[in-house]
Amino acid sequence: MSRLKEATAEHHRKAEKRNLQRELAKGTLALDVFVAYLGELLHLHRSLETSLTQSAAEHPAIASVFRPHCSREADLLTDLAFHDAPRRPANVMTQKLVADFEAWARHTPLSLLGALYVLEGSGNGNRLIARVLSRNWSLQDGLGLRYMDPYGDEQPKLWSQFREDMNTAQISSSDVDNILAAAQRTFDGIAGISDVVYQAQG
């Protein structure tokens, strides 16, 4: 996990600087842009979670890290229904990242853990951002923000568990390299998705 943090630090910084992410963190993002972003994340999580579930049967390292609470599809569907979001096809950047997830699932399944690290780790910042959003958008009881804060007060404990699961999983050094590259690609992909959503809605 320390290698992942180090290898992706610059990618995290770049992702954080996208207009969509900056305005999200400040709580000034337009609600319809946020909802469009959640729609893209639904495509990403669906693909990733399907591949992780299928790969877990053959790869004990995946089974030991991808615990049931790590799935976000149901939270996204709940939030999208709350916001009355129309179903939208994935944008071109999301399609590209989904294509990479599918290729990893076929050729280097452990790479999927790099994508899971990025999305699960994003909960560290999202939890703080959810507080700002619920205040600015007057959303009560976390309604419409389940994706942003799925674990509530359990988040630090579950993040520690994720870290421990990753650190203790039996992973070959070539798969460690694959995971690092996949995490970098996932950060960059989400940065690109953020830009496309922001430009399309802005």
Ligand code: HEM
């Ligand atoms: C403005 C937007 C963002 C803010 C303010 C933010 C903030 C944070 C904060 C405060 C942490 C905890 C740092 C620590 O305790 O060491 C964190 C960690 C993390 N964030 Fe973000 N973040 C943002 C965007 C993103 C995005 C877009 C992603 C991924 C798509 C992401 C993925 C991660 C990951 C994977 C970690 C865990 C790093 C590690 O400890 O290994 N973040 N973020």
